Amino acid sequence: MNKYLMTIKNKQYIRFFLIPTILCLILAISVVFVLLNQRKGELVDLENRSQLQTSLLSEKIAGKLNSLELVLSMINQSARSMDLDNETDRERLISLVKSQLYLQDDLEGLCILSPDGSKIYSSFHIITENLLENQQRMITTHTRQDISFSLFSFIDNKAWHLVLSRSLFDQSGDLVAIVGLLIETHSFFDLLSVTEIPGLERAILFDTAGKTIATWNQKDALGKETIHLEENIHLIPSFSDSNILNTQDQTINAGIKTVRFENSLLTTVKLGNFPLSLGMETFIDKAMASYDNALVISMSVLFLFIIISLTVITLLGKQVIEQEQVQQVMMDELSEKVKSRTAELEKLSTLDSLTGLINRRKINSLLAEQIDNRSKEPTFCCIMIIDIDHFKLVNDNFGHQTGDEVLIHIVRVLQQSLGPLGTLSRWGGDELLVLLPSHSAQQALDIAKDLLVHIRDNPFSPDIMSTISIGIAQYREGELSSDLISRADTALYEAKGSGRNRVILG
Template structure:
């Protein structure tokens, strides 16, 4: 088995422009070629200007005759066209999805994108046993709006919060999607933006079920030439979005097995692969925003701790907490302030909890905590300490927030979900009791 060279898979039909060109010249070139991005060349360095950058410049009323070198464009990594496709792995954690491909003299040859990498993954090497629902980042911020959202308001939010797509929903069912491709069309046609998104969204929406395998998702993306896939549940409700980049990361473990089988070809990059394997294991176990464990990892740790509890006849409890009025934080102060709030609350939890305790971002503004060796009384005491510490936080812009808590003790012979359900009922009782308080299963 041979993995292709970068030059064999790179896209060479790419438009580019010199960094000393003006913004106006660049935008006109993008519109004339109907490209959402353009490569900006500065001797041995390469940058990219996207349609989002165009909107940002227009929003800030920057002179259209400003040179590109005076704008803060995103620099993209560089790789030789003679390198193996496996060498692109080191770039997959970059915020940009593009890699500049160069000739031996460092002149520009083309681009490698996530699409190119995805298209060259052999489907037979993918993980058939993993389902999308196991890897959806439950804490991942996903932008969705109703059909009557004004495009003019939405574009400002996309620029400020770096969204490149928005899902349009009705009763939580995806009915359309609005991406940079749609923005490019509106900019080119100088369309009135003070209209509902429903008029310019792409529809109908192609979606995939959350029980689909990684292999099925990759085939779905490759067949339709998409950058991302919208994931739904049994009722067609929006479950999340998973990108090509995430799917590539999920295939890494399988790639590592193949690499061992073809040692002669891959020996020179084994060290890099080992380091990347550790890195991807961490990514697969943690929430991208807070760094806390995700649901998948928490479930693994719970099962291990439960076995130990039964064998040693110990106690164990769970705490489920929810930040009060968190939607108001996002609506009033913006998603960046909401993210800062989640991060500071996460840090506060880690400071107070014991080393043996496990804290997980359960989803959105909810956190789930496992307390090995703690009975219900001890767990309530810890929950009260956490509640007070969150109440005492002073968060930039937002100020003070509070949280509500539900506590339950693990009983031998019951499923994890049963324990969580009891904690959840106690949490809702705390909310009904005025919030910013701790309730436990005996209160239910």
């Protein structure tokens, strides 16, 4: 039964724990897969939004640079009709330059230099070493390198500056002056407030070599791993290693590019025809913070649901298992009772109710088995049929109850005498049949004679002295059990006809 209960437990374990656990795991994996795919979609959407915002801001910054370039072009056109050696024309040019200085809010200053480096006009109130160095660089670029338009950058007082310069030619095409515009680049990012996106840490203005010209929101990015453009410029498509900022020598391919680093996105776009690019660096963890928090909450709720579900299923399964075990125990007990009762009934069906001996049906079965076994292993087999002499007179003279007691007494004496030598059964009425397996006819005769003596020497009472008659038959090869019994019965009747209290071998 314990083995069967273990089988039940194993089956119920599979049904109430293993299968639900596997289904919950499949559900969890499916949900995680869907959520991670959604997160990938969110990252793609973040890239798209970053590209859109970068494009919008780049157009505004490029528009500012284009307007300043137009100022330089206009000054150049005006200078073609002037003779800068003439004091009047020079004053006219200075007046024109001053008017542009007031019209352009983004200009920090403006200067006009002669090709030999002498100053024609300058609006700079403070001349720094960096500014002087870039003025000299501007003169060298326009005079020695024969470049008509250039753009330089430098840092001064912890701020990045751009210098846009253009050569001024007279009507004969000779270089007569160089005009330069000074721009404080942080003003470019005043427009960034309308283009903010979640996770945006900084906007970067840089050249083709990855050299940073200006940054915005650098303060908020402190303590984070920002991108080093000089080290990673090769990862950004279409950028070269040159740091020459000149539209005639270097151009950057148009188009928005997004490069994904370990925990950040860098979206870059070229600023019109200028050798500059705008980059927007977005930290993924910050941009995805709200989604990731929702993802964590969703996963927590999912796993909490799975744990609660498995707990409920396990408890219900435990109750079902206990109920089935109780039912199984009851079924086993009932089965044992049925088996016991069946065995008892079967035993009763093979026993004689009066003497307790096996009955005629059972002895016939044993005899058939004995004969069948002889076909496999030939041995002797004998039977004897015993009849109580004058038993009818006992019933007539002393009553049937006394007759029954006499029969029981004789059976007990025969059992004591036979012992394990043979099997005693009630054949019918006052007749008994003894099966003697593995006994020859002579051995059966000897046993029968002993039985006669024991019955004679052990009377039921002084008034009732009983004797028995016995017919013996030994099994002959090939005969039926009925033939064997018939020969023993014939021998019995011969013994009774010969005066009783004797044994005859048939």
